[in-house]
Amino acid sequence: xxxxxxxxxxxxxxxxxxxxxxxxxVYTIGDILLHYPKDYDKLPPITPLEEISSCLETTAAIAVRxxxxxxxxxxxxxxxxxxxxxxxxxxxEFVWFRMPxxxxxxxxGEWFVFLGKVxxxxxxxxxxxxQIYTPEKYESMQNxxxxxxxxxxxxxxNRLSQTIRQALEELDLSVDYLPEEVRARHGLxxxxxxLENIHFPENETALEQARKRLVFDEFFKFILAxxxxxxxxxxxxxxxxxxxLHMETENPDAKKQEKAWADLVMEELPFCLTEAQKRxxxxxxxxxxxxxxxxxxxxxxxxxGKTIIAFLSMLDAAQAGYQxxxxxxxxxxxxxxxxxxTELFExxxxxxxxxxxxxxxxxxxxxxxxxxMQLYHNAMIIGTHALIQERALYDNLALVITDEQHRFGxxxxxxxxxxxxxxxxxxxxxxxxxxxLAIILYGDLDxxxxxxxxxxxxxIKSCVVGKKSRNTSYEFxxxxxxxxxxxYVICPLVEESEGLEAENVTDYAEKIKQEMPGNVVVECLHGxxxxxxxxxxxxxxxxxxxxxxxxxxxxxxxxxxxxxxxxMIEDAQRFGLAQLHQLRGRVGRGEEQSYCIMVxxxxxxxxxxxxxxxxxxxxxxxxxxxxxxxRGPGDFFxxxxxxxxxxxxxxxxxxxxxxxxxxxxxHLLLEEDRKLERPEHEKIRAEISTYLNxxxxxxxx
Ligand code: ADP
Ligand code: MG
Numbered sequence: 001x002x003x004x005x006x007x008x009x010x011x012x013x014x015x016x017x018x019x020x021x022x023x024x025x026v027y028t029i030g031d032i033l034l035h036y037p038k039d040y041d042k043l044p045p046i047t048p049l050e051e052i053s054s055c056l057e058t059t060a061a062i063a064v065r066x067x068x069x070x071x072x073x074x075x076x077x078x079x080x081x082x083x084x085x086x087x088x089x090x091x092x093e094f095v096w097f098r099m100p101x102x103x104x105x106x107x108x109g110e111w112f113v114f115l116g117k118v119x120x121x122x123x124x125x126x127x128x129x130x131q132i133y134t135p136e137k138y139e140s141m142q143n144x145x146x147x148x149x150x151x152x153x154x155x156x157x158n159r160l161s162q163t164i165r166q167a168l169e170e171l172d173l174s175v176d177y178l179p180e181e182v183r184a185r186h187g188l189x190x191x192x193x194x195l196e197n198i199h200f201p202e203n204e205t206a207l208e209q210a211r212k213r214l215v216f217d218e219f220f221k222f223i224l225a226x227x228x229x230x231x232x233x234x235x236x237x238x239x240x241x242x243x244x245l246h247m248e249t250e251n252p253d254a255k256k257q258e259k260a261w262a263d264l265v266m267e268e269l270p271f272c273l274t275e276a277q278k279r280x281x282x283x284x285x286x287x288x289x290x291x292x293x294x295x296x297x298x299x300x301x302x303x304x305g306k307t308i309i310a311f312l313s314m315l316d317a318a319q320a321g322y323q324x325x326x327x328x329x330x331x332x333x334x335x336x337x338x339x340x341x342t343e344l345f346e347x348x349x350x351x352x353x354x355x356x357x358x359x360x361x362x363x364x365x366x367x368x369x370x371x372x373m374q375l376y377h378n379a380m381i382i383g384t385h386a387l388i389q390e391r392a393l394y395d396n397l398a399l400v401i402t403d404e405q406h407r408f409g410x411x412x413x414x415x416x417x418x419x420x421x422x423x424x425x426x427x428x429x430x431x432x433x434x435x436x437l438a439i440i441l442y443g444d445l446d447x448x449x450x451x452x453x454x455x456x457x458x459x460i461k462s463c464v465v466g467k468k469s470r471n472t473s474y475e476f477x478x479x480x481x482x483x484x485x486x487x488y489v490i491c492p493l494v495e496e497s498e499g500l501e502a503e504n505v506t507d508y509a510e511k512i513k514q515e516m517p518g519n520v521v522v523e524c525l526h527g528x529x530x531x532x533x534x535x536x537x538x539x540x541x542x543x544x545x546x547x548x549x550x551x552x553x554x555x556x557x558x559x560x561x562x563x564x565x566x567x568m569i570e571d572a573q574r575f576g577l578a579q580l581h582q583l584r585g586r587v588g589r590g591e592e593q594s595y596c597i598m599v600x601x602x603x604x605x606x607x608x609x610x611x612x613x614x615x616x617x618x619x620x621x622x623x624x625x626x627x628x629x630x631r632g633p634g635d636f637f638x639x640x641x642x643x644x645x646x647x648x649x650x651x652x653x654x655x656x657x658x659x660x661x662x663x664x665x666x667h668l669l670l671e672e673d674r675k676l677e678r679p680e681h682e683k684i685r686a687e688i689s690t691y692l693n694x695x696x697x698x699x700x701x
Contacts, residue, residue, distance in 0.1 A: 002029070004030060040148065041148060044061050046061045048063055052090060053125070056119070056125075059118075060118050066085065066107065066109065079098060080095060093125070113133045113138040116128065178220075189210060198649075211649060240320070274304075276451055277452075280450055284313045285313065288313070298450065299428075301619065307560070311341060313399060314380045317398050324400070325381040325382070326383075327400070328383070332534055332559060403428050435447070453618075458593050460595065464598045465597060465600070467601050473597050485564065485566065486564040488549050490550075490552070491504055491550065492504075492553075505551060505552055526551065549564075555583075555586060567595070583596075
């Protein structure tokens with residue numbers, strides 16, 4: 001059995017269950033090992049049967065001495081084993097289906113602990129399918145932590161942990177790619193120990209060890225992969241010819257004829273670029289004319305206006321007679337960029353072909369797109385990762401921009417880079433990464449920071465409310481919509497999910513329809529929809545044909561509908577602060593006052609306090625910093641900063657120390673053996689190449 005074997009090759013997994021795993025993004029046995037628990041529970045303490053009533057509706061461990069043999073009867077289509085027990089005047093019944101052999105286990109006179117959910121039927125307490133332990137066994141497990149996993153409808157918790165157990169047992173994980181001396185230097189656990197204990201920790205210390213190792217691995221691989229890539233790309237001479245930049249000191253009249261399109265458009269924009277935007281654009285345009293090709297990261301908080309920078313840079317390329325490409329992480333976003341660009345072209349009478357290339361085009365449409373790409377030497381091409389996955393043909397590509405870089409892996413950058421004749425590369429990210437960390441993570445790039453948001457904007461007003469204030473919130477939504485505005489409502493789930501008490505878009509959309517006047521159009525949007533449908537809904541929302549969009553975090557990145565002024569986030573405590581900040585960034589994009597309502601559906605004060613950090617500031621850097629302070633470095637049960645780079649466990653803020661260590665180790669290794677060619681590095685090389693292939697596959701949504 002190999003990590004790359006399909007999940008269906010495990011015993012007991014049929015086509016149906018296999019599909020459920022696919023819904024979770026788990027395709028191979030290797031994937032399931034990476035399906036880390038989102039939290040851990042302690043086993044409940046043992047409760048004597050007399051006190052069972054105090055455990056009603058909870059999962060409890062009930063200790064019982066059996067005084068009557070279990071009884072097996074034939075149910076409708078299965079055998080039912082039931083065990084009646086009593087202590088003083090408390091009666092309970094435990095029931096199992098299809099397990100008649102339990103008769104032999106549950107012997108009269110012996111003590112057992114039954115673990116399950118306690119229900120009540122009349123005067124008798126009831127447990128269905130409880131797990132059975134001897135008291136000794138149960139006590140020995142009391143320090144263990146029980147994983148709870150991200151689930152999907154139809155896939156039970158037990159089934160998932162069973163499958164992971166099975167995978168851990170059947171795979172040979174004894175080979176550790178990380179050299180012994182690296183492990184020894186930093187006290188890192190062995191790979192197989194780490195995997196075993198991240199899923200089924202023996203105790204909290206073991207979990208901490210496991211996490212440390214796996215987080216180290218994530219950073220180490222990322223940095224190694226980036227470092228190896230840098231090796232390949234460093235110092236590529238710039239063979240593209242761009243006309244020289246006209247500096248402001250020159251006489252503008254004399255040069256009118258040759259004035260750059262980017263400058264012309266800039267003058268005509270309905271707004272003035274901020275100083276930070278101007279500086280960034282200048283840096284880019286200088287790079288385009290530099291000695292070597294550009295490798296630049298543009299960091300700018302949500303709403304700082306990165307799209308226009310991309311546009312103006314691409315315009316520069318088009319004027320010089322080259323193609324350029326803009327790659328977005330979602331189809332919705334690619335579509336939106338396409339529309340923004342097309343509008344700008346119409347407004348300024350520019351005659352440059354803009355081509356949209358996404359994964360959902362039909363074969364025929366794609367052929368047409370490819371033909372146009374061949375035909376137009378200065379086209380601006382906008383798309384999703386289809387841009388790189390398909391054998392897209394570029395005739396004359398000089399500039400490649402990736403929007404929301406954190407959503408892409410290292411591999412995507414590389415592949416796109418290798419297309420065409422090594423174009424200039426610009427990556428844009430809204431992730432607020434402190435400069436020191438950015439240098440570690442993106443050491444191969446120059447960095448521009450847009451540290452300023454357009455001045456005219458009113459800061460978004462945010463509040464954290466409890467469940468009880470929902471009606472007030474709906475009332476508020478109705479008022480804003482009556483004023484002609486629009487609203488987003490975010491739910492964590494697509495559909496109802498087993499074991500998860502969180503709002504889902506499907507049901508919520510129905511619920512909120514009832515709350516809105518009849519003429520208000522409510523629609524839902526989520527990642528499982530066909531992309532044609534997603535695009536249609538986004539377009540309708542952009543045209544205000546939909547007023548309330550109930551969505552998952554598909555709209556987290558980039559979406560720009562300036563008329564939307566309300567962002568309501570259900571179960572807000574489930575999201576990372578960075579993610580909430582991104583979500584909130586969907587409003588406050590126009591001139592109207594915007595609002596963000598975060599619904600905290602728990603009673604936890606800690607959750608409330610965390611969310612209130614967002615009330616204090618609209619600044620992504622500040623938020624990330626405060627989040628870190630509040631959670632403290634030891635608090636690894638905190639919510640993951642999802643959406644941040646491609647780390648599953650690692651958090652670049654909380655684990656900044658490990659990030660530094662991993663970076664040092666990775667660079668040490670690269671200094672010694674730049675391409676990891678030596679025989680003793682074969683295991684690492686193999687691991688990195690698997691890592692890169694994986695990255696290519698898991699572009700989010
Ligand atoms: P992000 O940096 O989050 O990608 P966008 O590029 O989507 O932000 O810009 C957000 C909004 O701000 C857009 O509607 C854009 O037209 C507008 N915008 C960009 N730059 C400025 C500016 N200098 N002044 C006013 N509005 C701007
Ligand atoms: Mg953007």
